[in-house]
Amino acid sequence: MSVRDVDVRGEPAPGKYRWSGSTGRRPALPAAVRLALWPVLLVVGYLAPVLLGGSDRIYATMVLIAIFAIMSYGIDIVLSYLGEVSLGHTLFWAGGAYVTAVFSVKYGWGPLPALLAAIAVVTVLAVVLGLATNRTREFVFSLVTYAAAVIGLTVVSNNAFLGGSDGLVGVPLLALPAVGGEYVARSNAELWPIAFVLLVLVIAVIARFRRSRLGATALMTQMNPDLATTLGVDVRRIRVLVFVLSAPIAGLAGWLYAYQRSYVSPDLLSAYFLLFMLTAVILPGRRLLLGPLVGAAILTTQQQLFSFGGDADKIVLGGLLAAVLLLSPDGLVGIWRAVVRRLARGRASRPEPAAEPGAS
């Protein structure tokens, strides 16, 4: 019997979060196999659009999956590791897209300066919102961040400089400096390598964050704030740091989306993207490295390739999030684990065969 069977998941105190996580769980595969799996995953991932037929529709879907996955990784840091439900992350996502559109359409900036500007603006926004909400408790934090996003929507829809409710059109093609001239992404197929590389980079950052001191401390402040304080952790500081760290990731996604869609409009701040990023994290299960990617892939595939129309898709998205939370708060992984556990128990109750050599 291994450590896995003695899952430390006692009765949590009322009012505390009860999101059981995967960290600290013994990996199912040996380290060497896992290490070898990553390059395979990378190659298969990169070739996925070709393997799926390589049509423009497939490429568009894949690029959107990458963009929405990056967007979801932003909120993932706060939701999974800090344990706070930020309902204001559409601000950073839309902020990244709007800054990019403003500077490239109105001032003719290139993609890289626009990216720097987008990240700078979004980070400042996150610092302000993070500091202002720093003393608020769990649901008040959510109320205020939600209010911030909706207020952002009304301001953007009415601001003439930002294009009002029509938004800004005419974001130029994404052109990056490359060996021997520049690489211009004229189609979704040409955008795919950029989107893919950025997605891989973001996942690498998240993987690094999970192993970092900040990540571990954030998890500790979520699971036992009192213990964290006792150990000398400044809980408020950690909260602001993680919140601010998450903003540029969402902003990066917004930057890429502005080029992919070639226009920005206030719908970036709508409930749709908020529900999307929350569902992308929660549906597969919180605190999984590839969770938001899987979630974004499921949702984007449904909406791009199997759509029932705008309003019906709202019902699908809302219904999916509600169903997951009501039926299996740990997401699809929770269901999977329950099945595995039941199977394991079934096997254990059967009379064991004669000693298997080599079985641990």
Added chain:
Amino acid sequence: MKLLDQLVNGLALGAGYALLAVGWTVLLGAARLVNFAHGQLYMLGAFVTWVATSALGVPYLLAIPIALVAVGVLGLLMQLAMTRLVLEQNIVSLMLVTLAFGYLIQGGAALVFGGNPQRIPSPFTGENLAVGSARFTQQDALIIIAALALYAATYYVLSRTNIGRIVRGVAEDPRLAQLYGINAARVYLGVFVFAALSAALAGAIIGPRSPILTSIGFEEVIITFLVVVLGGIGSILGGLITGLGLGVFVAVFGAYFPPAYSMAAAFAVLLIVLVVRPEGLKIR
């Protein structure tokens, strides 16, 4: 006398805000529950009233109870689906589930009621009343009367009656309350349905003031948040005062600046209050 006009207008507006928020105040303060679909229930209250009056020809005053029943039943179903989360007091999951329900309701309403702005025909919107030079409609008076009556009744029930004691007991410690033979699940159900009913009432009464869209819930709920957080979580009196104050603020602000930014300005006030006084304006 522009200021007087705005003051009267603001009081009507603010009474509407207060009416919208009272259910949330009770929900959060007395039961420690949240409902992010509150704005969508408000929207649904308005739209059921519209369907009853316009399509079915029911008189306005009779359409209000129809809207209440329809939204009340929906609230009941929502709460029944969430019973486990509610008994665990898992506020984070409740927040997300109700947010999802709200989005679902909005999508469903758009399918059923269509995407066009609609007007609820009310016999009270045409008649003008006046205080000095400030004019207002009977509908405005109805909103103010309804808000004051509902707040008075809520305050009385929560602080002076046995029902109020039970609700407060469950809010304080659900498990201990159950030891005393109180069915906590039923108390939560009652409070949640009350909140849904008050949202529907607000929708039915405030709705006729302006054209309604199925997307209004998304923004209406922000007013609720502002009132609840600024008024001090769960404070009934604070909610009423903040609601009225917010209405006057929005009306006066809208008279001198672009009205589209009045909610943003109110939100800026909230951020400052949160930094200076995180517990809101509650006086204990």
